[in-house]
Amino acid sequence: MRTPDAIPLDFDAVIVGAGFAGLYMLHRARELGMRARVFEAGAGIGGTWYWNRYPGARCDIESLEYSYQFSEELQQEWEWTERYASQPEILRYIEHVAERFDLLRDIQLETRVLTAHFRDSDNSWTVETDHETVTARYCIMATGCLSSSHTPAIEGAESFQGKTFHTGRWPHEGVDFSGMRVGVIGTGSSGVQSIPMIAKQADDLTVFQRTATYSVPAHNGPLDPEYQREVKTRYAALRAANSHTHLGFGSEYPASDDLSADATPEQRETRYQQRWQRGGLHFMGAYLDLMLDRDANEIAAEFVRAKIRAAVKDPTTAELLSPRQVLGCKRLCVDTGYYETFNRDNVHLVDVSSNPIERFTERGIVVDGNEYELDAVVFATGFDAMTGALNRIDIRGIDGLALREKWAAGPRTYLGLGSKGFPNFFIITGPGSPSVLANMVPAIEQHVDWIAECLSHMQSNQLTRIEVDQAAEDDWVDQVNALADTTLYPSCNSWYLGANVPGKPRVFMPYLSYPIYVAKCDEVAANDYEGFELS
Ligand code: FAD
Ligand code: N01
Numbered sequence: 193m194r195t196p197d198a199i200p201l202d203f204d205a206v207i208v209g210a211g212f213a214g215l216y217m218l219h220r221a222r223e224l225g226m227r228a229r230v231f232e233a234g235a236g237i238g239g240t241w242y243w244n245r246y247p248g249a250r251c252d253i254e255s256l257e258y259s260y261q262f263s264e265e266l267q268q269e270w271e272w273t274e275r276y277a278s279q280p281e282i283l284r285y286i287e288h289v290a291e292r293f294d295l296l297r298d299i300q301l302e303t304r305v306l307t308a309h310f311r312d313s314d315n316s317w318t319v320e321t322d323h324e325t326v327t328a329r330y331c332i333m334a335t336g337c338l339s340s341s342h343t344p345a346i347e348g349a350e351s352f353q354g355k356t357f358h359t360g361r362w363p364h365e366g367v368d369f370s371g372m373r374v375g376v377i378g379t380g381s382s383g384v385q386s387i388p389m390i391a392k393q394a395d396d397l398t399v400f401q402r403t404a405t406y407s408v409p410a411h412n413g414p415l416d417p418e419y420q421r422e423v424k425t426r427y428a429a430l431r432a433a434n435s436h437t438h439l440g441f442g443s444e445y446p447a448s449d450d451l452s453a454d455a456t457p458e459q460r461e462t463r464y465q466q467r468w469q470r471g472g473l474h475f476m477g478a479y480l481d482l483m484l485d486r487d488a489n490e491i492a493a494e495f496v497r498a499k500i501r502a503a504v505k506d507p508t509t510a511e512l513l514s515p516r517q518v519l520g521c522k523r524l525c526v527d528t529g530y531y532e533t534f535n536r537d538n539v540h541l542v543d544v545s546s547n548p549i550e551r552f553t554e555r556g557i558v559v560d561g562n563e564y565e566l567d568a569v570v571f572a573t574g575f576d577a578m579t580g581a582l583n584r585i586d587i588r589g590i591d592g593l594a595l596r597e598k599w600a601a602g603p604r605t606y607l608g609l610g611s612k613g614f615p616n617f618f619i620i621t622g623p624g625s626p627s628v629l630a631n632m633v634p635a636i637e638q639h640v641d642w643i644a645e646c647l648s649h650m651q652s653n654q655l656t657r658i659e660v661d662q663a664a665e666d667d668w669v670d671q672v673n674a675l676a677d678t679t680l681y682p683s684c685n686s687w688y689l690g691a692n693v694p695g696k697p698r699v700f701m702p703y704l705s706y707p708i709y710v711a712k713c714d715e716v717a718a719n720d721y722e723g724f725e726l727s
Pocket of ligand 1: 208209210211212213214231232233234238239240241242244249250251252253258303304305306334335336337338339382581585620621630631632633636
């Protein structure tokens, strides 16, 4: 009889997800000579950029920086057309990468991973999909931080006779809202991007707002070919400079080290105006202490509120659109004509902060006893972020330990890369890594490169098992929390804290500071994978 040890494994690595992370992981695994298979639930590759096809969807980190850097030829040859690339262009780019590096033959689409169980006897994973069961030495989760869409449970939703959509699961054929009365629930980044577009098409648009949002103009437009050419003469240097910035992007227009408190009101006003004119997330780089000092933050917040008052004609609407929470505590939005959209006669704002949406009826939505009749409702209600996609899979480690049980009070990882009790298991941009508080493409590449180097080290040393150390994990979780507690991030109900999903534990999930994190990962690797047990 064959012992489990003698059973050949189907793959060296199973990779779950075919977005930016899964594709690059596959490429690196192939370079190591590994047999790898990617399972992707969608019918196409691209992850975020496959699913989020809502009108107005685009990146908020500039295209030249929100892209892969692992191949110099790729980054030289690919031409971006806009400062912030649209969803179709980013998807075309990802498809080009897959073709260029011949990735598709190892990607299995329309295949959802349901369970992943570790087998102690031979240090392998048994991965069950909705089609088959396979075994592999390593199980690598490239399941995405923002891939598990969240639709709030609202009474009567099933009785609504109109159409419903979620921004994160947009129909491929697009949606024509012409002639319709449309409701949008949610004013985060997806709402901010889609609302101006839907307003132009729909007969009538009602926006149901629970929390007003801060948004900075994108000033998007065609990318100057001369600028693109010039950047490409020093692309590697730009990427290197970005890797030393707090968020992994923006070295062209660096964040300031100045403190708001040291500046005069006139100096602050000038600086905020300059950053507002420049547009985009650079606004948060105006002063070093914006996320550290409430007074500093409030001055910047008031600057944005003044912009809202200037943009929106009706003072009552302007007041309702003016956020009160800490600026940047929820992800800052980047828009094209968002606030101005509320000047349109066909757009109405309904405040659901103190009077939540009561219920759906057959005809529409009821708030505070008033029924809003609608032909279509768009849920721009976001995601069960960072842990959602992982917790939807039945992941079991040593002795059947379930990851979702281990994480019941919040995710626990070492470096966001692995979790104690789950050997040979890696997460790309997992909770506890900078992930969503960094430019995600370089953050993904950094994680994939680290994992690939680690796998290479294991190959060269004939090792078959790597597992997180308990003490290292405990210490890391403490560090992630302690760092967050020195900032204003935990002060509001953001998805960074899981606060958007009822019942989810309130734990700050990303690690703040990309360069410190990268240095720590490098140090861990240089010290023989300190904090991991290899055997
Ligand atoms: P994803 O692209 O989310 O891919 C994960 C894939 O895993 C998905 O295709 C999913 O179907 C698949 N999957 C999950 N579970 C399973 C399973 N059980 N079985 C099989 N397959 C599974 N970040 C930035 O840094 N800058 C931006 O400008 C930016 N813009 C964004 C705009 C939008 C609309 C959204 C939603 C996010 C944005 N992000 C941005 C974050 C974005 O998610 C990342 O930048 C990046 O695309 C994530 O890539 P990924 O491969 O890690 O995950
Ligand atoms: O989701 P969100 P998102 N009743 O969670 C509201 C990235 N991204 O899809 O704030 C009424 O931010 C909710 O209200 P509140 C980016 O990282 C980037 O917009 O919880 N309202 C909120 O207004 C982003 O941060 C881009 O009070 C309800 C909204 O729904 C992340 O993805 C574009 C509600 C959800 O906002 C998520 O963005 C898109 C209810 N019951 C996404 N439930 C770029 O621009 C929820 N809401 C690059």
